[in-house]
Amino acid sequence: MADAFLELENVHCGYGQTSVLHGVTLSVPEGGIVSLLGANGAGKTTTLRAITGGVRWLGDIRFAGRSLRGRHTEDIVGEGIAHVPEGRGILTELTVDENLRLGAHRRKDRDAVRKDYDRVFEYFPVLKERRRLSASTLSGGEQQMLAVARALLMKPRLMLLDEPSLGLAPLVVRSIFEIIRTINQTDHVAVLLVEQNARLALELSTEAYVLEVGRVAVSGKSAELQGQESVRRSYLGY
Ligand SMILES: Nc1ncnc2c1ncn2[C@@H]1O[C@H](COP(=O)(O)OP(=O)(O)O)[C@@H](O)[C@H]1O
Numbered sequence: 693m694a695d696a697f698l699e700l701e702n703v704h705c706g707y708g709q710t711s712v713l714h715g716v717t718l719s720v721p722e723g724g725i726v727s728l729l730g731a732n733g734a735g736k737t738t739t740l741r742a743i744t745g746g747v748r749w750l751g752d753i754r755f756a757g758r759s760l761r762g763r764h765t766e767d768i769v770g771e772g773i774a775h776v777p778e779g780r781g782i783l784t785e786l787t788v789d790e791n792l793r794l795g796a797h798r799r800k801d802r803d804a805v806r807k808d809y810d811r812v813f814e815y816f817p818v819l820k821e822r823r824r825l826s827a828s829t830l831s832g833g834e835q836q837m838l839a840v841a842r843a844l845l846m847k848p849r850l851m852l853l854d855e856p857s858l859g860l861a862p863l864v865v866r867s868i869f870e871i872i873r874t875i876n877q878t879d880h881v882a883v884l885l886v887e888q889n890a891r892l893a894l895e896l897s898t899e900a901y902v903l904e905v906g907r908v909a910v911s912g913k914s915a916e917l918q919g920q921e922s923v924r925r926s927y928l929g930y
Pocket residue numbers: 707710712730731732733734735736737738739
C-alpha cells in the first residue's frame with residue numbers, strides 16, 4: 693500500500709442522512725489500470741465523486757502520498773486527476789474545439805498543449821474533422837471520445853472514467869478501450885475504470901474491485917477474477 697498512487701482507506705460517505713459507501717479500501721498503482729465493478733447503485737459513481745471532492749467523506753483518500761482531505765475539486769483536478777463523469781459531461785451547446793479547450797484552459801505550458809492537441813487528434817481523428825462543429829452533432833461514441841480527449845488535455849496523472857461503454861455499440865466500445873490502453877501505456881496515465889461491463893473491463897485492467905452495496909465484495913488480479921467462475925457468476929453477471 694505504501695507506494696500506491698491513489699489510495700482509499702476505509703472511506704465512508706453518502707448523501708445527507710443516506711450512507712452509500714461503508715468503508716471502501718482500494719488502491720491504484722502508478723501507471724496502472726484498475727477496474728471498479730458492480731451492479732447499478734453499488735456506489736461506483738459515488739466513489740469517484742469522493743475522490744474528486746464532490747461528496748464529503750470519512751476515512752482517508754491519498755493521491756501521490758498526500759491526503760485529499762478538505763481539498764476542493766479544482767485543487768484536486770490541479771493535482772492531475774481528470775474525471776470523465778457518468779454521461780460524459782460534454783457541453784453540447786459548444787463546439788468540439790471549445791470543449792477541448794476547456795480541458796487545457798488552466799495550463800500555462802502552451803507548446804506542450806499544442807503537442808497534446810496533435811496527440812489527441814492522432815488518437816481521435818474524427819474529432820479533428822469535426823472540431824468546428826457543435827458537439828451536439830457527434831454520435832454517442834464520438835462524444836465519449838471527446839470526453840476522454842478533453843480529460844487528456846488536462847495532462848492528468850490519473851483518469852477516472854465512469855462507465856465509458858454505456859450506451860455504445862460493442863465495436864465502438866472496443867476502439868475506445870484500445871485507446872485507453874494506449875493512453876495508459878504511452879502517456880503513463882493511471883486509470884480507475886468504473887464499468888458495468890465487467891468482461892471488457894477485466895480485459896483492460898490488471899486489478900479489479902467489485903463493489904456490492906457500498907462495500908468491496910471481491911478484489912484481486914483481473915486475470916484471476918476472470919478465471920473464477922463463482923466470482924463471475926455471483927458478482928460479474930457473465
Ligand atoms: N445525488 C444523490 N443523492 C442521493 N442519493 C444518491 C445520489 N447519487 C447517488 N445516490 C444513491 O447512492 C447509491 C449509489 O449510487 P451510485 O454511486 O450512483 O452507484 P453506481 O454508480 O454504482 O450505479 C444509490 O442508492 C443511489 O440511489
